Amino acid sequence: MQPTVTAALTRALFEEWAARGYAAISLERVAKTAGVGKAALYRRWSSKLAMVSECSEQLGIELATIPDTGTLEGDVRKLLGGLRRLLRHPIVSRILPDLHAEMPRNPELAQAIRGRLQTERRRRAATIVERGIARGELDERVDPELVNDILGGVIYWRMIVTGGQADSRYLDRLTRFVVAGIREQVSRE
């Protein structure tokens, strides 16, 4: 098993996925793109689902932990900046919506993804909220789940769904929006 061949196949899979969409992935084209025979592919994975499931797990790994900037607003801005960088990636930006569309139809895939990407994301939102509480910036009743939805949802919607861009000015406004919302969420309850 040559590792270079495995790497070439994995990279080719993501290219094919981004270009054609999940359902239209052809392992024939993947092998050809990788400059590899089909036999080498089937020696590693038994089917399309097996290959996709295993390779998908590499998607969310690069998400670094959020550095502590000292303020809630700084942390939020930093997180949004990281998300923007991720969603700008030409491969990721095409694969993510495809993945989300496929998950309800493919329980095995859904389990692999939810177990990895989303747990990680939730953890990061929780970290930010906890820091805010520890600093005294936030009431302890703030719901990390809602904060997580807002941090992820708005920028995902903006960049992926509507195809709009998110410049620094946009991120700044969004940051202020989110911070104000987090504070207000509890102060009136």
Added chain:
Amino acid sequence: MQPTVTAALTRALFEEWAARGYAAISLERVAKTAGVGKAALYRRWSSKLAMVSECSEQLGIELATIPDTGTLEGDVRKLLGGLRRLLRHPIVSRILPDLHAEMPRNPELAQAIRGRLQTERRRRAATIVERGIARGELDERVDPELVNDILGGVIYWRMIVTGGQADSRYLDRLTRFVVAGIREQVSRE
């Protein structure tokens, strides 16, 4: 051209779309589901793309205008409630993410969708903001675009991407969050 046949084909297309995903739509199955010969289908649409493009335009029509509740908070809550009802629809909730994944790969489809759904959505967000300004609840510098992203993005993310549910309590908190954010957005600029 029997209208009942056209209706049966259209309905069958959406069922097939929701069940299999855009790329895996089979017009053979669509015709069979509709209880119709393939000839009847191809007498109406020249290809899969033609059928999907035309039928897609029926998706966003039902979006009613937002009733004026008298307060910004009431309007926002009403809009979110309507979105929740839409996103709970079993067919819509499956087709929408599939559509968003397919749009970057299919310019013709993208144009049809962006021209209909998104323009309509933007208009509704703008209406709410304008009412808020007219009532004196909002500063006139509020950016309707950002408001639109937040209204649509968070609940879409919550219900479609993460597969979570949005109960009334969640919508109430989200409403407070959004209203607070809208106000704060400008007051500090």
Added chain:
DNA sequence: ACCGGACGAAACGCAAGCGTTCCGACGCTC
């Protein structure tokens, strides 16, 4: 120098689905 495993390439049988064509049946209009 030899031997075995992984390699690229090509062909296999099979299934699905495209868009087309032909058929006989049914219903409406004149």
Added chain:
DNA sequence: GAGCGTCGGAACGCTTGCGTTTCGTCCGGT
């Protein structure tokens, strides 16, 4: 009641892609 258009159903040739198999080759270990 004769004629025309649409209907459902079936088959057509064609392409794509699956997963398998068979080659001959190349490279690394002993």
